[in-house]
Amino acid sequence: MRRIAIINQKGGVGKTTTTVNLGAALARRGRRVCLIDLDPQAHATTHLGLEPDGQLPSLYHVLLGQKSLAAVRRPVSDNLWLVPADIDLAAAEVELAGVVGREVILREAVQQDATPFDYLIMDCGPSLGVLTLNALASADEVLIPLQPHFLALHGLSKLLETTALVARRIHPPLRVSGIVVCLYDATTRLAQEVVADLQAFLERSRHQAVPWNQARLFATRIRRNVKLAECPSFGQTIFSYAPRSPGAADYAALAEEIDTGSVSP
Amino acid sequence: MRRIAIINQKGGVGKTTTTVNLGAALARRGRRVCLIDLDPQAHATTHLGLEPDGQLPSLYHVLLGQKSLAAVRRPVSDNLWLVPADIDLAAAEVELAGVVGREVILREAVQQDATPFDYLIMDCGPSLGVLTLNALASADEVLIPLQPHFLALHGLSKLLETTALVARRIHPPLRVSGIVVCLYDATTRLAQEVVADLQAFLERSRHQAVPWNQARLFATRIRRNVKLAECPSFGQTIFSYAPRSPGAADYAALAEEIDTGSVSP
Numbered sequence: 208m209r210r211i212a213i214i215n216q217k218g219g220v221g222k223t224t225t226t227v228n229l230g231a232a233l234a235r236r237g238r239r240v241c242l243i244d245l246d247p248q249a250h251a252t253t254h255l256g257l258e259p260d261g262q263l264p265s266l267y268h269v270l271l272g273q274k275s276l277a278a279v280r281r282p283v284s285d286n287l288w289l290v291p292a293d294i295d296l297a298a299a300e301v302e303l304a305g306v307v308g309r310e311v312i313l314r315e316a317v318q319q320d321a322t323p324f325d326y327l328i329m330d331c332g333p334s335l336g337v338l339t340l341n342a343l344a345s346a347d348e349v350l351i352p353l354q355p356h357f358l359a360l361h362g363l364s365k366l367l368e369t370t371a372l373v374a375r376r377i378h379p380p381l382r383v384s385g386i387v388v389c390l391y392d393a394t395t396r397l398a399q400e401v402v403a404d405l406q407a408f409l410e411r412s413r414h415q416a417v418p419w420n421q422a423r424l425f426a427t428r429i430r431r432n433v434k435l436a437e438c439p440s441f442g443q444t445i446f447s448y449a450p451r452s453p454g455a456a457d458y459a460a461l462a463e464e465i466d467t468g469s470v471s472p
Numbered sequence: 473m474r475r476i477a478i479i480n481q482k483g484g485v486g487k488t489t490t491t492v493n494l495g496a497a498l499a500r501r502g503r504r505v506c507l508i509d510l511d512p513q514a515h516a517t518t519h520l521g522l523e524p525d526g527q528l529p530s531l532y533h534v535l536l537g538q539k540s541l542a543a544v545r546r547p548v549s550d551n552l553w554l555v556p557a558d559i560d561l562a563a564a565e566v567e568l569a570g571v572v573g574r575e576v577i578l579r580e581a582v583q584q585d586a587t588p589f590d591y592l593i594m595d596c597g598p599s600l601g602v603l604t605l606n607a608l609a610s611a612d613e614v615l616i617p618l619q620p621h622f623l624a625l626h627g628l629s630k631l632l633e634t635t636a637l638v639a640r641r642i643h644p645p646l647r648v649s650g651i652v653v654c655l656y657d658a659t660t661r662l663a664q665e666v667v668a669d670l671q672a673f674l675e676r677s678r679h680q681a682v683p684w685n686q687a688r689l690f691a692t693r694i695r696r697n698v699k700l701a702e703c704p705s706f707g708q709t710i711f712s713y714a715p716r717s718p719g720a721a722d723y724a725a726l727a728e729e730i731d732t733g734s735v736s737p
């Protein structure tokens with residue numbers, strides 16, 4: 208099972224949109240995919256048509272040791288399952304503050320989960336707090352969605368260092384597998400310049416003894432496409448809502464690239 | 473002095489862009505403006521050309537009682553000052569966890585600050601943690617930047633409830649003054665539908681005994697304009713970088729609307 212944490216502490220860069228639509232695209236390729244919503248704002252949960260109203264059996268109950276992952280997991284569509292978040296997850300950050308091994312509770316739950324999946328994909332909110340640390344400690348791969356704006360590279364270094372720290376202290380198998388450019392405005396020079404800066408940054412890292420010297424920039428870029436912003440309001444993924452849109456094409460290409468290692472031209 | 477907290481727990485909706493450019497626009501109108509960066513990611517600080525490298529005298533030192541606001545405040549341009557954030561602010565959330573009155577430390581510092589300003593504008597990160605609570609407890613007005621996407625309204629209710637709670641328990645003068653639509657894509661039906669939903673929501677609230685029944689939707693909408701995304705990379709506000717751009721026109725109009733209560737046509 209490939210365990211992927213979708214991480215970026217910068218807000219609004221496409222983490223949730225990527226979790227939901229990449230997950231759906233992999234499911235359409237016949238992979239069994241389990242999504243986990245680790246954001247107290249529960250956007251992946253809402254995106255898939257559930258109501259996080261405080262009544263939902265959720266990841267919160269798993270982190271507090273009250274339920275197993277299997278007990279709160281729900282089928283979404285063929286090959287696609289979701290472990291939802293709910294608003295009480297906001298309290299978890301505080302409630303877990305004093306607990307021993309608070310960053311590895313999710314990892315334990317995943318290890319105890321007997322259900323076979325091909326992919327586990329974890330959506331994190333815009334922070335590097337205990338919920339995000341749980342994702343990092345449970346993952347073998349980190350996928351970083353990144354909006355090609357100025358502050359993107361600034362935040363990236365900090366994020367990579369945090370990943371390295373978790374890898375060293377808590378979970379050695381962890382590695383940054385890749386960065387995916389999201390919200391890509393091909394027409395703007397800004398996007399092209401930031402992507403060029405990003406490629407140069409990754410190139411320099413190749414020759415350094417840093418844990419992300421194998422990180423790749425995915426060839427697939429997710430272009431800005433209003434259909435991707437519309438489908439959450441119908442509780443759907445892009446593949447049900449607008450299967451012929453550029454958004455659907457881009458996430459299908461990303462899934463192929465992640466699944467096989469390359470994209471058909 | 474008008475004390476405005478720029479708040480939205482949703483990531484990437486234009487909080488920092490609004491803090492910096494609204495602040496600059498008010499300064500250009502001759503108002504004395506002090507910006508405070510309350511986000512450990514320090515984007516407002518970086519936007520204005522400073523380097524949050526752990527060496528900056530910053531808001532962190534104020535929250536820990538080591539320095540006054542005046543001691544860390546820096547002039548940015550005419551009429552515009554900044555109290556910067558720095559990376560060590562991330563530790564504040566944890567370090568303040570046990571401290572009595574941890575949500576009102578900034579308010580005390582503001583009250584002890586003898587320097588006369590017309591506006592205090594506080595930029596918050598995408599969370600409702602102790603740093604954001606400090607902003608709410610120090611503010612008399614809350615300004616909510618909002619991207620007209622589906623999840624905007626979802627998050628708004630939660631945000632308004634939090635504001636009401638702070639007002640009731642910690643800081644009674646607090647009120648939501650307004651919501652400003654940011655990243656507005658006038659060409660998309662999605663943006664128009666969400667704005668219509670927002671207007672309906674605010675209209676319904678008028679007749680309820682809720683603390684936000686006076687909240688207004690600003691007439692000024694900040695349109696999506698790549699110039700606004702480019703200027704941080706030069707450490708500039710939109711008014712130095714691209715003074716004739718739609719981004720500059722929109723923030724100048726917002727400043728007029730906030731300063732005078734209405735916009736000249």
Ligand SMILES: Nc1ncnc2c1ncn2[C@@H]1O[C@H](COP(=O)(O)OP(=O)(O)OP(=O)(O)O)[C@@H](O)[C@H]1O
Pocket residue numbers: 217218219220221222223224225246250331332333389390391429430431432433434435436437439481482483484598621622623
């Ligand atoms: N490629 C795209 N084209 C158009 N809209 C997009 C695209 N990707 C994401 N969006 C929209 O942009 C907004 C931010 O995206 P999203 O919520 O996925 O980011 P996020 O990183 O998960 O944010 P947060 O930090 O708040 O968790 C959402 O309203 C989403 O619908």
Ligand SMILES: Nc1ncnc2c1ncn2[C@@H]1O[C@H](COP(=O)(O)OP(=O)(O)OP(=O)(O)O)[C@@H](O)[C@H]1O
Pocket residue numbers: 216217218219333356357358482483484485486487488489490511515596597598654655656694695696697698699700701702704
């Ligand atoms: N009107 C606009 N037109 C084009 N780009 C914009 C506009 N407003 C903001 N941006 C860009 O969008 C990105 C997100 O904006 P910004 O950082 O201001 O949001 P934020 O709410 O402060 O995010 P966070 O939740 O991470 O603090 C930034 O790269 C910014 O430069």
Ligand SMILES: [Mg+2]
Pocket residue numbers: 222223224246250251331332
């Ligand atoms: Mg998200």
Ligand SMILES: [Mg+2]
Pocket residue numbers: 487488489511515516596597
């Ligand atoms: Mg910001």
